[in-house]
Amino acid sequence: MKKPFYITSTLPYVNGEPHLGFATEIIRADVLARHRRQNDREVFFNTGTDEHGQKIFLKAQELGITPQELVDQGSEKFKALAETLNLGWDRFIRTTDTDHVAAAQKFWTICDNNGYIYKKEYQTKYCVGCELEKQDSDLEDGACPIHPDKDLEIREEENYFFKWSAFEEQLKTLYTEQSSFVKPSFRFNEIKGFVEAGIRDFSISRLREKMSWGIPVPGDEDHVMYVWFDALVDYISTLGWGSDDESLFDKFWQGGEVVQICGKDNLRQQSAMWQGMLMAAGIKNSDKILINGFINDADGRKMSKSLGNVIGPDELVEKYGADALRYYVLRHVNNHEDSSFSKEQFHEAYMANLVNGIGNLTNRILQMSSSYGVKLESEPAVHLEESLFHSYDFNGEMDRIWRMIGEADQFITDEAPFKKIKVDEDAAKEDLRYLLEKLFVINYYLAPIMPETYGKIRVAIEENQKPETPLFPRIEFGG
Secondary structure, three states: OOOOEEEEOOOOEOOOOOOHHHHHHHHHHHHHHHHHHHOOOOEEEEEEEEOOOHHHHHHHHHHOOOHHHHHHHHHHHHHOHHHHOOOOOOEEEEOOOHHHHHHHHHHHHHHHHOOOEEEEEEEEEEEOOOOEEEOHHHOEOOEOOOOOOOOOEEEEEEEEEEOHHHHHHHHHHHHHHOOOOEEOHHHHHHHHHHHHOOOOOEEOEEEOOOOOOOOEEOOEEEEEEOHHHHHHOHHHHOOOOOOOOOHHHHHHHHOOEEEEEEEHHHHHHHHHHHHHHHHHHOOOOOOEEEEEOOEEEOOOOEOOOOOOOOOOHHHHHHHHOHHHHHHHHHHOOOOOOOEEEOHHHHHHHHHHHHHHHHHHHHHHHHHHHHHOOOOOOOOOOOOHHHOHHHHOOHHHHHHHHHHHHHHHHHHHHHHOHHHHOOOOHHHHHHHHHHHHHHHHHHHHHHOOOOHHHHHHHHHHHHHOOOOOOOOOOOOOOOO
């Protein structure tokens, strides 16, 4: 019996607009969910929004609205990605949801009862952009390398702490026993080196009088939970952990394959902090952490509102369609390293590989098959184990499929069934049957990647007619 499969994206903060980096993350998660379902796995796909913390609190003050009003507005923008990007998640959880709040408080209580939470006075450097404490070794020229435009705060107050240091050896054992726990391997080496150097306990509360927007600490009305401690619990609260019905949690987390996907700025939180928290609560660790790089502009600069170089998924989908963006981020955004992006690059890939690639191939094959009365008699076998999505190689699987498209195009050029039909009808029809089977197989591999295109090609093959409108219409750049 195949193991259930659980996949979760991170939960983005709602103080900004959805950007291409998160679009890449959520599309990859969606593709893995669809692929595993295609392989007869039971799947739970989780996403949502992170809605507590100082960034939210300060943004709401700046806008003159309540934090709840801000997160209600912001959450809808991310929820709308379901339609924009054609996503099929099983739950969109908000960290302000009542079941999550209750689960986070229960998680705190269990860790506290197990002896892993204590209170102390401390002083630290803090990056509001990351919502993380920073050691000197984390800084570049005295600033956070991810948010160099934000001044570090010096914080001195009494907080609750999580005894993360108690799990240093257990984390090392986890990394040894699960030899591919983090992908790519260089990110795994990075977190192993971080833990090997020694980990320190981290603050998990904030004084309510200074920052009130958070989940109340159980038994202490003067403190609210630190946003990361609260938000990470969503990975299990979404499954009903801590409620009266934990059947989904038992099936998908305890009994399933647990995969998390995130950006490189989440490496520490996902693969070390969260894993230590799970150990403290006596819960099974994750099975795989997939780390994405950043998307930069064509000049190699990280996209940011201050630079004015941000490109949102909405404008690309409005012009080119959701499947075009899904194609692009899976094939042309590097699996693990940072990638550059420009509208010119996107347009060139769209024209070359969608308009003149799968779109043109589909039209050529079905134009000939319908003209010459050749139909697909039965569905050919598809070897799903060949898909590189099993090993999370998005770029490799996309290249493999497009090689198949190129091979089919080359076959038409070499065998020229449109000419052969005049001198050897049987041979020409055999060529077309081969091409129909090839197109069917290609399309089956496309199903989790470009679901709308998959549906159109499948109908076209069944009806033995080329699509009434182009799968990917020709578009003038800049128009």
